[in-house]
Amino acid sequence: MATIEKISNKISRRTFLAxxxxxGxxxxxxxxxxxxxxQEAVQSLSLPEADLSKVFSPAVWFNMNAQGEVVINIAKAEMGQHVGTALARVVADELGADWASVSIEHVDTDPKWGYMVTGGSWSVFTSFKLLSQAGAAGREVLLDAAAALLGVDRSMCSAANGMVTAGDQSISYADIVARGDISRSFTQEQLDALPLKPASARTLVGxxxxxxxxxxxxxxxxxxxxDAELPGMVYATPLxxxxxxxxxxxNIDDSAAKAIFGYQQTLQIEDPSDNLQGWAVVIADSFPTALKAAAVVQVDWAAGDTAEVSEADIFAAGEALARDAQQGALVVDDGDVAAAHAxxxxxxxxxxxxxTALHFALEPVNALVEFTDGKCHIHSGNQWQSLILPALASALEMPETDIVIHQYYLGGGFGRRLWGDYMIPAALAAKQLGKPVKMLWQRADDSRMDCVRSPSVQLFKASLDADKNVTGIEHAAVAGWPTLTLAPGFLADGQKESGKYDTFSISGGDHWYSLSNHRVRAINNNLAQKTFLPGWLRTVGPGWVAWGVESFMNELAEKQGKDAIEFRLSLLDAAGKNSGKAPESVGGAARLAAVLKDVRERSPWGGELPSNEGLGVAVGSGQERTMPTWTAAVAHVAVDPQTKEISVKKIWQSIDCGTVVHPSGAMAQAEGAMLWGVSLALHEGTEFENGQVKDRNLDTYRPLRMSSVPELDIKFMPSxxxxxxxxxxxxxxxxxxxxxxxxxxxxxxxxxxxISIG
Amino acid sequence: MIKFKLNGKDVQSDSEGETPLLWVVRDELNYKGTKFGCGIAQCGACTVQIDGTPTRSCVIPVSAVADKDVTTIEGLNSPAGLALKQAWVSEQVPQCGYCQSGQLVSAEALLRSKSAPTDDDISRAMDGNLCRCMAYTRIRKAIKTAAQEV
Structure with missing residues (x-):
């Protein structure tokens, strides 16, 4: 799966400038x-920063002022994962900075930052080496300057906690910056040769x-x-x-709205980018007025041809596609499943x-847009600025470089804000009106036009020998594909010229169990695709693919009469393609086996339970084979024999994500993700009805609440x-x-x- | 014109009486800590206290708070409120943080009514506050931590 590499490679010819x-x-x-x-780049260091940006595109930069204060710029979105803290710890550790002097700044869009995306659980993975090298390069520069200032040999100097020490002399980073004359560049080769701290020498990471x-x-x-505001702005909500x-x-009839004090007008939106088809926008003096007016403006639409589509239609289309052996792109084709079947x-x-599942980020999507000085300024929280900027450029018919997205905290991302479509109607309205427009989607609208997690259908066929040993598995996975509509350039090529596929809609199918005959097909559900915009929901492909893969593994274990953990361990032999690869998957399936054994030991697996209670197991290796985090969970549930209500009493999970950078943040992510797992398993879900999602607010869409939270017992494997x-x-x-x-x-x-039973 | 007390200060609103208190507090009086989530009193992000009682400001008309005391996150400075804000940091509660003003406002009322709340007390008092990041385990822990500090 080449998607991470595709994004990383947008930053080429890496250089460090100091x-x-x-x-400063x-x-x-x-x-x-x-x-x-x-040489030109180094020379431009003496020029103002604005000119430096013409020669240099930093994925990260940091400044140190003459007081030794370090500001680290973060080009990632903050949506609850404390990403700035984690990334800054990586830089500051290698830099030898005093953590108390470090602060972070979340940056607005600018071509100088390179490719901007926050998703896929990639931030630490894709930044760790880069940021470690950046910190190390900064440390080397400071050590060189300190040696000159102290008049000592460079080899005598060591850096820690914002100080360089050489024998009984020392000098602070602040003094070095104030007195030193620094102008250096490092090539990629020089960066690769820089010494990075061994794990045992780290002071901040972990x-x-x-x-x-x-x-x-x-x-x-x-x-x-x-919370963003601008003078002279009007308030808006879409229809x-x-x-x-x-x-x-x-036709639009706003005669009833005209009686509402503070109602201004309703704009019909023409979107040259075609992202919005048949939208209108209500403009008013305040939000409550806009919301009130939106309820009485009558719009007569000629609906598109998916106005009758239901969840059942999408499932039926999905199952028919799964059963058609000619369909789909070949993602895995090991051995000969047909022969195994015969x-x-x-x-x-x-x-x-x-x-269907909704993102339901608690902050409904919104954007404040102003055109000024020939530029379009958008104030909004977003996860994938480099994806929405070209769409905005096309909608506004202006160059991408004249559009700036000013970043804010995200009141929840979960993948919803990977697609910044909510900026488009606000921007088009602001352009049409010639004044700043602050647009907020009502909750029901936020749900209705959510880029939902597509309904999915997976078909599994296993071949078994006389002892019920698995000799082959054929797997077809069908869903609407986010990447097909939103980022088709990131589609991957299937094997044997079987066509393109969305890696984000099959990841988890290419698992780490060794099967001599294994075929996986990824199939697009074209009815889903044309009915709605499939999106990336937290955990994306593995979030639903593993539902099938792992549940089917449990079925096969049962069929064989084998313990579900023993059954898995027998297939996790870390042989061949499952042996892993440096640096991201060293050890391969052996590490998945290790977390599975660990959770078996820590949980009451195999023990006696009261009636109507049970334990179940499953594993994960998301998000992709190229970035596996090894997880194994045991869940303990109780089922009420009368009402059939399922309650989760406790979940044990063992997690191996390699080095943990920010322990409390890591634990918080694990806690939140596990409860999301409970919520999606038992509490939340909707369906398509008449071409739209049926449940649009919390009266019927019901994510997990405090009273249903199970006990969590989480362990990070030392690594x-x-x-x-x-x-x-x-x-x-x-x-x-x-x-x-x-x-x-x-x-x-x-x-x-x-899940529901009874 | 509707007069009331907001975080101990006399304020007035020129909005129509039926305007939800949330928008008066946020956009007219410019206290942005209180958030809009669902608009139907189900998520709790908009929770404020009216005369000390947690209330969903997205559905309460501003006319209903005439001459009353409204407290938002910005004014949550009772001993319990300060202990909770501190515990939210010490227990590292917030993730995206969007619901946390409402969580804190609900939790403060709980601690004023029960100085040592049980798990059931906490579930009952906090079930109306959705945390989409699902930081529930830490919210519960921080309430207990704060209870010991008050």
Whole structure:
């Protein structure tokens, strides 16, 4: 799966520049822009920063002023993962900075930052080496300057805690910056040769700390997109068409709204980018007025042709596609499943499905847009600025470079804010009106036009020998594909010229169990695709693919009469392609086996339970084979024999994500992801009805609340391996583990998510 | 014109009486700590206290608070309020943070009514406050931590 590499490779010819800028020390790590030499780049360090950005595109930079204060710029979105703290700890550790002097700044869009995306649990994984090298390069520069200032040999100097020490002499980083003359560049080769600290020498990475964003969030002082204001702005809320695509406005009648004090007008939106089809926008003096007016403006739409589509239609289309052997792109094609099938003594087949799920980020999507000085300024929280900027450029018919997205805290991301479509109607309205527009989507609208997790259908067929040993598995996974509509350039090529596929909609199918005959097909559900915009929901592919894979593994273990953990361990031999690869998956499936054994020991697996209670197990290796975080979970559930209500009593999970950078943040991500797993397994879900999602607010869409939270027992495996991702992987095993526990408690096999029995 | 006390100060609103208190507090009086989440009193992000009682400000008309005391996160400075804000940091509660003003406002009322709340007390008092990041385990822990400090 090449997607991470595709994104990382957008930063090429990496260079580290260090120099005196505005009486401080500038340290930047990134790529030189086309045509610029190292020498020219170093020379421009003496120029104002604005000029430096013409030759240099830093993925990260940091400044140190003459007081020794370090400001680290963060190009990632803060949406609850405390990403700035984690990334800054990586830089500051290698830099030898005094953590108390470090602060972070979340930056607005600018081409100089390179490719901007926050998702996929990638931030630490894709930044760790880069940021470590940037910190190390900064440390080397400071050590060289300190040696000159102290008049000692460079080899005598060591750096720690914002000081350089040489024998009985020392000098602070602040003094070095104030007195030193620094102008250096490092090539990629020089950076690769820099000494990085061994894990045992780290002072910040892996050590406890408090997240930098938490104090403001505990005082009501954190500023989100919804809090942004500009003088002269008007308030807006959209009127949405009956179908995602193909709806047209016949007529707008706002006569009833005209009686509302503060109502201004309703704009029909023409979107040259075609992202919005049949939208209107209500403009008013205030939000409550806009919301009130929106309720009485009558829009007559000619609906698109998906106005009747239901969840059942999408499932039916999905199952038909799964059963058609000609469909889909080949993602795995090991051995010969057809031969295994022909030779089988027995077979086992199952269809697994997941229903539509919403992001339901608590801050409804919103944007404040102003056109000024020939530029379009957008104030909004967003996860994938580099994806929405071209769409905005097309909608506004202006160059991407004239559009700036000013970043704010995100009141929840979970993948919803990877697609910044909510900026488009606000921007078009602001352009049309010639004044700043602050647009907020009502909650029901936020749900209705959510880029939901697509309903999915998976078909599994296993071939078994006379002893019920698995000789082959054929797996087809069908869903709407986010990447197909939103970022088709990131589609991957299937094997044997079988066509393109969305890696984000099959990840988890290419698991780490060794199977001599294994075929996986990824199939797009074209009815889903044309009915709605499929999105990336927290844990993305593995979030629903593993529901089928892991549940089917539990079925096969049962079929063989084998313990579900022993059964898995027999397939996790870490042989061949499952042996792993440095640095991201050293050890391969052996590490998955290790977390599985660990959770077996820590949980009451195999012990006696009261009647109507059960334990279930599942594993995960998300988000991708190229970035596996090894997880194994055991769930303990109780099922009320009368009401059939399922309650989760406790979940044990063992997690190996390599090096843990920010322990408290890592634990918080694991806790949140596991409870998301419980919520998606038992509490939340909706369905398409008449071409739209049916449940649009909390009266019927019901995520997990405090009173249903199970006990969590989470362990991070001690590791010095390369750090992988954490925001999503601890979710993967939860639903299949709960379903297995329900089976153990009741004997009922559940194949649909969300789970319900009786 | 509707007069009331906001965080101990006399304020007035020129909005129509039926305007939800939330928007008066946020956009007219400019206290942005209180958040909009669902608009139907189900998520708790908009929780304020009216004469000390946690209330969903997204559905309460501003006319209903005439001459009353309204407290938002910005004014949550009772001993319990300060202990909670501190515990939110010490227990590292917030993730995205968007719901936390409402969580704190609900929790403060709980601690004023029960100095040592049980798990059931906490579940009952906090079930109306959705945390989409699902930081529930830490919210519960921080309430207990704060209870010991008050």
């Amino acid at each position: 120099g005196s800028v505005n009486a 020390l500038f340290m930047g790590f990134g790529g030189l822009l086309g045509g610029c030499t190292e 050590k406890p700390t408090k997240a930098l964003d938490i104090p403001a969030k505990s005082q009501g002082e954190a500023v989100y997109g919804i 949405m068409p009956p179908t995602r695509y193909g709806s047209k406005i016949n 030779a089988a003594e027995d077979t086992h087949e199952a269809v697994y499905r997941t229903g 010095e391996e390369f750090p992988t991702g954490l925001g999503e992987p601890p979710l993967i095993a939860i639903a299949p583990a709960i379903a297995a526990a329900v089976f153990a408690a009741t004997g009922e096999r559940v194949r649909d998510l969300p």
